[in-house]
Amino acid sequence: MPYNIAMVSDFFFPQFGGVESHIYQLSTKLIDRGHKVIIITHAYEGRTGVRYLTNGLKVYHVPFLVIYRAATFPSLFSFFPIFRNIVIREQIEIVHGHASLSSLCHEAILHARTMGLRTVFTDHSLFGFADAASILTNKLLKFTLSDVDHVICVSHTCKENTVLRASLDPLMVSVIPNAVVAENFRPRNHPAYHPETFGNEVVPAPQHLGPHDTITIVVISRLFYNKGTDLLVAAIPRILASHPNVRFVIAGSGPKAIDLEQMLERNVLQDRVEMLGPVRHEEVRDVMVRGHIYLHPSLTEAFGTVIVEAASCGLYVVCTQVGGIPEVLPAHMTVFAKPEEDDLVAATGRAIAALRANKVRTEKFHDQVKMMYSWTNVAERTERVYDGISGVLSEADFYGYDAADAASWSATRGRAGVQSFALIDRLKRYYGCGIWAGKLFCLCVVIDYLLFLFLEFWAPRENIDIARNWPKKGQEGRVAREREKRREAG
């Protein structure tokens, strides 16, 4: 059955970033699979109201106060009236929130549960447990996720992190990675995609590097502390000193750019290191294909889409072994380093040596990555989550075979493997959040419920018009048939 899904997040176009493109790609692929998807985000400058994107993807830009880096001010209840209106108007069944720093998403999940909708939350980032900001975010996350139906994380490390932060049942958390649009990240000599030859291009001939050919190392990252720019600053002079025919291309901007420039001037490396400054997302591929090695010195990373993009462009990847990065790419595409200056230099040296010896078949990377990560696959797997929380899949199917026995059966989960909507059950879940926080959260939920009753009285459902759906193309039947086949097969 096709679902009506609302994606809610503070982060969406016109702003750029990993979360934004994740939401867009996932929504597009879900629409291709016959679902109806709308996106709710806050208003950006010059962009308020309703917009349609390609493929009939409808975006609601709700006017809200933006406080920090495009996150809205947490107002808890003020979002409810307009949210309820949108949800009724669009006949939404599933609310899918993204990004743990987005207060819009947390509020939407709370209101959606009050209105009796299924909710899913996707976590895109890792948080520690030590500093004050993390503690606050974790408490907020615990509040929202006390009563969510399912959580999606982008890597297994991210799942462990989220389970700990929000005290969740691990079976409620699925791991569905990000993906890349392989078409946008072709290697240099790869022919452009044509619809008719899709999937059977000729693999380009392997490129051979002589011992004196120049090897270009590409770095594309925002130049922040947690992206490991300090490591980069320390490692570049040493790499260049020990490898004569090596050049660097660095793209990106940020507060640490000045350190990088100082390093270049101190060591007089301007002719061997090219600083491009900020590049737009669509130019990333053109920068990447100039190089042979992609260096990623990040200190924390939930998934690291950029290294997948680099591998898809046919670059050999040198990256630090942090967060979810070790799960992302197979060993023959990457050289791992510890987040230490010496080890990063050594790993880059190994990568250069391997390329010079022509041991790495980088020309095959593109097709391999294309097989590993695709948004269609992500959409399929997300669809399974929707099936599970709506009760289409049985509990044993969805939560695994060992989950059906009493030992791991969660008391908060309802009978059919779905969370019950009864207010008293929801209050029970919130109450366990902490001595003070639990009572506070319960209070919020009760107020939210009263507000809901008031809104039902004040603006009755019958008076809200139903929006007309975007006319579907002829592919709906095909997808439905495919889904039917898949269900029979397994």
Place this chain on the structure above:
Amino acid sequence: MTSVDNSASPSRGRRKNREQSGSRTRRRKGAWKKLLWVKQSYPDNYTDQNTFLEHLQRNPRLKPYAFWPLVADSTVIVQHVCSVIIFVVCFVGIFQERVSPVAVVGWGSIATFMGWLLWDWWVGQEEAASLASNNPTSISAASSTSNLGSTNTGTAPNPGLSSRQHSNSASASASSIPSTLPNSALHSQTPTPRSTPNYPPPHSLSKPFSHRTSLRISTAKSALLIYFTLLGLSPILKSLTRSTSSDSIWAMSFLLFTINIFFFDYSSPAPQSITSAGKNIPASLSTNAALMASTVLASRLPSTGQVFSLTLFSIEVFGLFPVFRRYARLRSWRGHVALTTLLVVGAGGGVGLILGHGGDGDGLWDFPWKSGLMGMVIGVLVTGLAMGGCSWWLIGLQKYKNEIHGPWDPARPVIRRWDDY
């Protein structure tokens, strides 16, 4: 999810017949891998019991506290609280006109001078020791200090110095700066020379005397500067808060002293050289709060002389004394303990004298310092109990510590800084 797991096929190849019937269960049993790029036959929410959270670490850097070291460390706090109390006692004494302000600031200045002499002697000792020993790090430290000193005199020429010495130090700084530059450039180019000794400048052996003399002269200069500035400012300070009621001043100074105590930098500097300990000025918020508190307190006093004395005394107590205490703690543990005891006794006695009225003839057991003595005894007892009790309490609280670390934490980059930024 229905796709066949290709990576597990070699192990499966040997039993082809049974594979057809039991492929589903066998595929379920294929080992789950913590990887995202392989298509696995497990559902997305599968949680592997063996590997889930295996990298979780709880309290990895937990050092269980021992009782006596904890008590010893708490002396730093006791010292600071006691010096604040002593300052307040002095203020009350001056305010109630029981103590002459000149006596307070006189004794304070004498103590400061003695402390400075001791400090100077220690510095001399340390420099001699670092020059005598031949290990590279201390030479580099000494040479850097000599560079520092020489550039100081080079940029701000002092009339007290003889012209010969001045030109010598200027030439030393001029020659040492270019000699630093190519060296650092060389260092950053070549990856190995970390263990090589650091370029001692040829002048460094003749430097210490002139360097220390110039240091002394600059200290005396800044002392004089502060003295005369305060003298000039005192009349202004006296009328600063005339329109404010005393109650507000007491509340405000209490708040400021609380800030001072809570934000004071109690950490002990690494036992390196005097220069690093000297550079480590205790947290500026704390010092500023204390100086502001003493300024508003001083503005309550009626005469210019009293204002001047109290402000000067506050600079001695809150500006110079902490630096001396930090260094004294590094140099001699016995001296540190003796100083702590002295401060505790002094603070207790002072509070006793302020609160009690000894020597006014009532009671059987009367002598002038009775309340002071009582205060000392009570102060020592209370301090001892507080130090012991708080240490014991902190040790007891350790069992609630639950610090979680794992692969999701931002990694700490290990960078060797071998050229100075």
